[in-house]
Amino acid sequence: MSDxxxxxxxxxxxxxxxxxxxxxxxxxxxxxxxxxCFAFPGGHVEFGETNEETLIREFKEEINADIAVAELxxxxxxxxxxxxxxxxxICLYYMVHLIDVTQIPLDGKFVAHxxxxxxxxxxxxxxxPLDEINNIKIYPSNAAELLGRLGDGVQHFVYRxx
Numbered sequence: 262m263s264d265x266x267x268x269x270x271x272x273x274x275x276x277x278x279x280x281x282x283x284x285x286x287x288x289x290x291x292x293x294x295x296x297x298c299f300a301f302p303g304g305h306v307e308f309g310e311t312n313e314e315t316l317i318r319e320f321k322e323e324i325n326a327d328i329a330v331a332e333l334x335x336x337x338x339x340x341x342x343x344x345x346x347x348x349x350x351i352c353l354y355y356m357v358h359l360i361d362v363t364q365i366p367l368d369g370k371f372v373a374h375x376x377x378x379x380x381x382x383x384x385x386x387x388x389x390p391l392d393e394i395n396n397i398k399i400y401p402s403n404a405a406e407l408l409g410r411l412g413d414g415v416q417h418f419v420y421r422x423x
Contacts, residue, residue: 264305273343275350278312279303280320280357281334281411284367287388288408290399291323294372294383299399301354302386312353320357324373324386326364331356333415335407341422356411 265276279301282289290299304319306312313330320328335354340347365371368388375384389397394405401407401420410416 263308265308266305268346271346273346273348275343275348275352276306277303277350277352278306278315278319279352279354280316280328280330281354281408282328282357282359283391284359284362284388286392287368287390288394289386290389290397291384291386293375294385297398299387299389299397301404303352303354312355316355316357323375323384324365324371327360328357329360331358334411336415336417337401338419339401339422340420 267274280289280303281301289302291302292299302320302323303316304323306315307318310318312333316330317328320326333353333355335352337350337352337354339350339352341350342348359365365386366388370385370387372383372385375382391408394408399405400422401418403418403420407416407418
């Protein structure tokens with residue numbers, strides 16, 4: 262299968278889904294080992310794959326966790342530099358729940374492996390207390406506000422990385 266990731270000479274378009282996994286007052290976030298910015302776990306949708314299938318596949322591939330995908334919470338139009346090119350990304354964020362809580366650590370951090378564009382690299386997963394979200398660098402930067410409004414239905418936002 263192929264990711265829905267289009268690159269031209271001047272631009273990149275990306276279609277991604279991410280999971281919001283909250284347990285015991287903590288949210289599961291990821292970050293590359295050589296980076297200080299956290300993000301929600303997920304990945305690029307492949308052609309012919311539903312958003313739910315993508316999230317189930319990505320969580321299984323990256324951390325060997327079985328999840329159930331619940332409701333859509335955020336619809337995001339995201340603009341950021343991808344290397345030297347501008348990227349326009351559509352990212353949909355869903356609530357997800359662990360089916361088997363024995364598959365991954367439920368506290369602290371653990372390391373998994375990511376594959377993107379033929380490269381392999383380590384990625385850290387952290388359970389971050391919700392009341393500490395404002396103390397970390399997170400992508401998108403309005404995540405703390407959005408997490409506080411999870412009960413407000415689907416939230417749409419535009420995020421432009423500066």
